[in-house]
Amino acid sequence: MNQRPRFVDHIDLAALRTAVNCSRLFTKYLLNRWGAPSLIDDATLIVSELVTNAVKATGNMDEHPKWSELHDLKLIKVRLVGLEASVVFEVWDTSEDEPVLTEAGDDDEGGRGLFLVEELASRWGSYAQPRGKVVWAELPVYARTPGGLPIRQRKAPADPSVQPTQHDLGLLRRVRDGLQDL
Numbered sequence: 001m002n003q004r005p006r007f008v009d010h011i012d013l014a015a016l017r018t019a020v021n022c023s024r025l026f027t028k029y030l031l032n033r034w035g036a037p038s039l040i041d042d043a044t045l046i047v048s049e050l051v052t053n054a055v056k057a058t059g060n061m062d063e064h065p066k067w068s069e070l071h072d073l074k075l076i077k078v079r080l081v082g083l084e085a086s087v088v089f090e091v092w093d094t095s096e097d098e099p100v101l102t103e104a105g106d107d108d109e110g111g112r113g114l115f116l117v118e119e120l121a122s123r124w125g126s127y128a129q130p131r132g133k134v135v136w137a138e139l140p141v142y143a144r145t146p147g148g149l150p151i152r153q154r155k156a157p158a159d160p161s162v163q164p165t166q167h168d169l170g171l172l173r174r175v176r177d178g179l180q181d182l
């Protein structure tokens with residue numbers, strides 16, 4: 001990462017199943033604070049997958065872990081780095097094993113997490129650390145051209161011949177009532 005970060009923040013979490021939800025909330029909170037709410041959906045998915053993998057590799061994924069099983073609990077660090085035109089999501093864990101992108105078959109139970117990360121992120125990877133490693137993924141803040149350049153979204157000029165959408169209030173009420181009855 002050669003660019004100077006504009007924003008950086010991190011959270012240390014115990015390597016437990018609850019780290020997944022905590023990391024999602026942390027990501028959502030930071031992206032809102034940094035003015036990049038459009039990244040939240042993809043970012044929370046990516047961070048969930050990376051943190052789940054980190055907990056599976058080093059911690060305890062039980063829904064109700066026992067205190068006696070937690071004496072050797074490891075930490076996970078989730079760091080978000082806001083650059084000029086992208087945000088990088090890094091998850092550090094204490095395992096030296098590398099993530100392995102696999103092509104999951106229809107009947108396979110696992111092996112989809114990194115595939116999802118590969119689909120959503122513009123780039124991802126991992127690097128070794130003195131104690132463990134970091135798996136990271138990057139999301140561009142703007143849509144990109146095939147050549148990789150950021151495209152800024154411009155508002156289309158208002159067309160005076162186009163009338164604003166007329167909502168059928170009766171239909172909207174029936175849809176709302178139907179949903180409430182589900």
Ligand SMILES: Nc1ncnc2c1ncn2[C@@H]1O[C@H](COP(=O)(O)OP(=O)(O)OP(=O)(O)O)[C@@H](O)[C@H]1O
Pocket residue numbers: 049053054056057093095097098099100101102109110111112113114115135
């Ligand atoms: N942080 C990590 N530490 C060690 N190994 C990892 C880590 N992340 C991924 N891996 C390895 O890469 C494999 C593929 O990860 P991936 O997330 O794609 O699938 P999965 O976790 O096995 O299943 P799923 O994510 O679909 O529940 C894992 O099975 C694991 O062997």
Ligand SMILES: [Mg+2]
Pocket residue numbers: 049052053111112113114
């Ligand atoms: Mg996974």
